[in-house]
Amino acid sequence: MSDGGFMGPPWQMDWALKAQAARDALPEHVRKIVDAARAELVTAKDPYIRGIEADAELPPTMRVEPARSTSPKGPRVLYFDTYRGWLRYIFMHRADDPQIVVEEIFWQ
Incomplete structure (x- = not known):
C-alpha cells in the first residue's frame, strides 16, 4: 500500500480472454515486445499516462x-x-485492488 491507503505501482494486470488468445497467437519475438510494453505500463506512476510529455518516460x-x-x-x-x-x-481504479485490464491487442 502506498500513502493514503491506495495501492500503487506495480499495478495488477488482467487480460480479456479474447485479448489473451490474440497475444498467445503472436510470434514469440512479438510476445517479448508485448511483455516489455506490459512492464512499462504496470510500473507507470499513472496508468492513464496523462499530461504534457507524460509518456516521455x-x-x-x-x-x-x-x-x-x-x-x-x-x-x-x-x-x-x-x-x-x-x-x-x-484502468480499474479501486482502493482495494486497482488493476489494468487489456481488452484488445493487435500487431501487424
Whole structure:
C-alpha cells in the first residue's frame, strides 16, 4: 500500500480472454515486445499516462493516448513496436485492488 491507503505501482494486470488468445497467437519475438510494453505500463506512476510529455518516460517505440478524446479517463491505447502494434486497456481504479485490464491487442 502506498500513502493514503491506495495501492500503487506495480499495478495488477488482467487480460480479456479474447485479448489473451490474440497475444498467445503472436510470434514469440512479438510476445517479448508485448511483455516489455506490459512492464512499462504496470510500473507507470499513472496508468492513464496523462499530461504534457507524460509518456516521455516510455521508450521511443511506445506511446499512449486516449482511445477517445472525449473520454480522458476511459480506455487508453498503448502503441508499441513503433506503431506496428497496439493494445487497448482500461484502468480499474479501486482502493482495494486497482488493476489494468487489456481488452484488445493487435500487431501487424
